[in-house]
Structures are given as C-alpha cells and as structure tokens.
Amino acid sequence: MYALGIDIGGTKIALAIVTTQGTVIGQDKLATDQMIEPKEMIDTIATRAKHLLLAHNIKEDELYGIGIGAPGPLDSERGMITYPPNLPRWRNVPIVKLMATHFSVPIRLENDASAAAVAEHTFGASKDYNDSLYVTISTGIGAGIISGNTLISGSKGNAGDIGHMVIDPSFGECVCGQYGCFEHICSGTAISREVSKLKGINISTEEAFRLYETHDADIVPYLDTVIERMGMAFVSLINTLDPEIIVVGGGVSQAGDRLFKPIRQYVKRFTLNKEAGDTPIVLAKLNQEAGVIGAAALSFPLK
Template sequence: MSQRAANRARVVSVLRERGAQSRRELAVTGLSRSTVRSVVDELIEAGTVRERPAPKDNRSAGRPATLLTLSGDLGLAAGVEIANGVIRAAICDTSQELLLHDSEPMDDRTTPEAALERVSALLDGMLHRLGASRGDVIGVGVAVPGPIQRNTGLNGRATTLKPWVNVNAATLSAKLLRLPLTVGNDANFAALAELTWGAARGLRDVAYVYTASGIGVGFILNGALYAGANGTAGELGHTTIDENGEVCACGGRGCLNTLANADSITQKLRRSHRDRLTIAEVITMAQEGDVGCRRVIADAGRHIGLAAANMYNLLDPELIVLGGNLAPAGEILLGPLRESMARRAIHAGEVLPPFIVGELDEHTVVVLGAAAAVLRDAEAFPLPHV
C-alpha cells in the first residue's frame, strides 16, 4: 500500500469508528494538518467522504464548523437483537445514520433456527421498504443475551434465552442469514452504541450497565470493547449479593439477577399489588407516587450499587451508563444506587465517576450497537470504493 493510500485509510478508519468529525478532530490520525486537508479533498472528490454542517450550538458564536462523514451510499449495516420476548432490527447507512428500525414479538421457547428465519424475513422486508437489496448490505451484527465463549463460540449457560444455551450463534446465523456477520453479547453492543452515538462519545474507559432479563455490563477499556479472555467479562448479574439468597438460573445463590432484574422486581409486588405488573408499569406507578413500587425499585438500585462498587474498585471507569428496561426509572433507581455505591467504593481521594442514564432508547440501543460493530470492523467489512 502506498503512503497516500495508507493516509486515506487512516482518515476513513477514524470516520468509521467515531462518526462525523471536523478537520481539526482528524488530528487523532497523527497526520499533519496539511496532509489531512489534502487527503480529505481526495476522499471528497472520490465520493467516499462528504461534508455537512455541524449541529447549531446556541452557545457558540460565529459560523458552525463543517463536519466530515463517510458517504451514506457506500453500503448498509444491519443490527439485530434476539432478546427475551422480542426480535429487533435496525439498518444504518455508512454515514452512521439510522434509516429504519423494526421489531416483532417472539416466544422465548422459539428455537434458534426459527428465530433466525424470522430475523431473515424481517431484514428482507426492511430492505424492501428502503428500496435496497441484500447486495447493499456490508454486514450484519447479531446480538444475543448472555456470554459467548471465545474458544468455542457457544452461548454460555448464563444465557437468559434457554434454547440458545450451547448454540454456536455465529455459525448458525451465517447459515440462515446468508450475509457477512459478527455476533456478540447484547450489553457489549449497547456499549458500542453509546460510544458511537450517545453518552460515552469521545471517552476511553466506560462501563455500560444493561438491564434486561439479566443484568450485564459492556466494557470499553482504553477505547476498545473488552470481552475478556473467555468472552464472559461483564456478567454483573451473576455477582453474589447474598450468599444465602435465592438460587439463580446459573446455579449460584443470591446473584444480583435474583434481586434486581425486571422479573425479581415485579415478583416482589405480586402479593401487595395482586396483578402481575410489567416492569414498565411498575416504573410508571413509581413515578406517580406508588410507595410499594418506589420501594422495590430503590431496593434494586441499592443492590446494583453494591455490585457496581466492586466493578469500579477493579476497573476504575471514567463514566458508568445505565441502559435497558430499568433506565426509565431514572433517579428513583439511581439515587439509592449512587448512595450504595459511594459507601463501598474506594475513592482514593477522587470523585466517583458519574453514573447516568444513557442517551439512547432502550428499544434501539442494542441494534444500533450491533450495526456500529459492523461499521467499525474494517477487516471483516471492507467498504466499497474506499
């Protein structure tokens, strides 16, 4: 590869990973200003890069900066989430713009084969609505709940969708979707979404706590996704909180999942509230002042705070983000969570990192992250015309 081509590749790589950037921000490539200017001009002339005005900022005077993005017509990236009770999909273009997202309910007992056939049909329908075809898709990111063992590619026993335990999701997805793909854990992909579009933009060390049927963490360490030696990093829901507590689906006792996930919260209200409430209903009632609902959410927050303190003591992230089905509870959950965490975390003379609700919607964060994984992977998903 010539030096000129290598310089173009460096600029394209930054735009793939970080999205829209100003020419000044492209200094992270290590290239001089004059080289960046020359390379960008070449990429614009080739149709690989486009200019667009930056969003207007009322706090800044003068003309807004011009941002550079990859052209949106270099291909499409799809993201898929196979979750408890639902399958979701999103399609983005290569400028990182979300074009379309959709979802369908799905029974938790659905076989992996049947689930992926439905995903394939859902993607085909979405592509048709966009006037596109499978030939336009540079890759698909497929998110599944629970850990994926790095050596075997099998879904671990902590997977909350039991038909998927000991299934090689990558092999099966490749066979049934018939598209280039990457497969990963839902919390990891959600962390990528917040890094790309949300609260973690521009940061290097972030923990994203994703609450669904289980509670997992996606780690961004030194700017890169960290899954661990065996692919099981971030299973916060299986942190032991009470050694004498209820038996968890993983076989342990008193795991965080038995005390603070959506099912445990709603089950605690069955006697006092009679009807089986959904977690969304519990949160709404708590916001309207129901003391029982507020109490169980606060209790969940304290338990998560204990686990988060241990996580912080080990990894020291600069930001912790909450996403998923408990995020809409906001300060009802986060207040007790922060208090519990502060009592147990090692401050070392420093202020604890912010623990905030993510910026992205709980229904799209995972599929956006799955699409982001495609857009970031230059080796697996080369862009045409670059």
C-alpha cells in the same frame, strides 16, 4: 455504507439498517417463536433481513457487515449461541455459520449488553470517553465493557455477565444456583416479584417505583434496601474496572433520579479511590434501540 444489526431476545427480534453516523434508516421486528427449531427461526430472520434491505434499495455489497447481539452465554469466537436461559431451545446454535448461508458479508456475534455498550460508546452517552461501562437493568442484568476504546469481550464473549455477581446471600437462591446474585435482587423481574409478594397482587416494576414515590409503608424499606444493593454492585464495578463513566439502560433505569440519586450517593461514599466517587452514572441515550444499533455498530471500527 451501512451495517445490518440484529438484536435477538427471548420475546422479540429487532433488525435495523444503520449508517456509520448511527442513524436507523430502516427497521423491522418479529416475534421470537420459541416453538420452532432455532435454524427455522434464523432462516426467518435472514428472509426478513433481505426484505428490509430490498425495501430500502440497499444491496448486500453496500454493507460493511452484519452484527448480531444475543443473550449469553455464547461463544463469539465460534459464532455460537450456547446456553441462554430465556431461549431454552437454543443450545449450541452456530448462528454465524447459519446466517452465512444467506449472506456473504462479514458476520459478527456478541453478547447483547456488549452490543449496547458499543452503541452508547459510538453514538450515545459515553461517546466522549475512552473507558466506559454500560449496565442494563431490565428483565435481567448485564454489562458491556469498553476499555481504551476497545470492547472487552473475554475469551468466549461473556465478559460483563455481572448479573450473577453475588451481592447479598440473604436474599435467597438465584436461578443460577448461587445465593444473592445482583440480578436476583435488583432486576426488574426481581423487583416486580418481591413487591407483588409484599402487596398480594401482581405489580410491575414501574408501578413499584410509583408506590415508592408515594411513601408506601411496605415498598419504601424494601426498595431502599434494593437500591442500596445496587450501590454496592456499582462500587464493586468501579473498584474493579475503573471506568470514566457508567451508562445505565434497561427498563428499571427509567425510574430516573429515584434510582440514580441514592446510587450516586452510595458510590461517592464507598469507592476506594475517592476521585472515583464522582464517576458519572447516567441514563442511556439510545434507550430501546441501543441493542440493535450496537449490533450494527459491531461492523464499524470503534473510534
């Protein structure tokens, strides 16, 4: 038996057929067309999904179900994508209902970070833990929470929207209207934006960390502060959720120990429960496939 995962993003959509062991046996990607109506885009996704199943000789009755990971805000109970900032035309879109016109198997919608958390818990870096937190630091920042081997989704599926937890108001106004949000300070978008201002040219987050390693006089104090603010956020998350492990994914996580070492040091110093100061903070194992594998794994029972 298999499951079909669909990971919806602002620029691309990934599809994958996944086994119960987490093996991807077939996948496809297509661009997210922001110029067409969501229903038309969903019809295209369904058509591509059917072609993918056909290409691998898998019948619909061989699927446990279809899992969809999508950016929030959403309403997983009603199967609706409600108001995602990076999908401006997708407002109160009943994606589960629309997909159900093409498929007869169970279909489940969850926040994309929650789906990635399920992937890492089931097949990845946190598979040997009962209580884990997955944090993605990329274009935006989000989290997925596993407690007692159960995904904590919240009343509408938006639990884990940590990107808009206020860390330091002195960093200015976030797109959400608050001042000093975690995402506004520490996301890849934020780092690239601020470093580009400092240097007067467009600089990617990856390039910013390379400059950091060369002890660039402009970049070092800025990124030292940003990484400290990340540490503050992780301390708050550990104090609040008490996870056994934190798994970090997303593009910014690829900075590796340049990022992880000072965060671990900060956490060890400031968590209220001193034993929690040793909470493992590790790189995601499944990387860019976590979202689509996790979407598929939504159809599998958690261990």
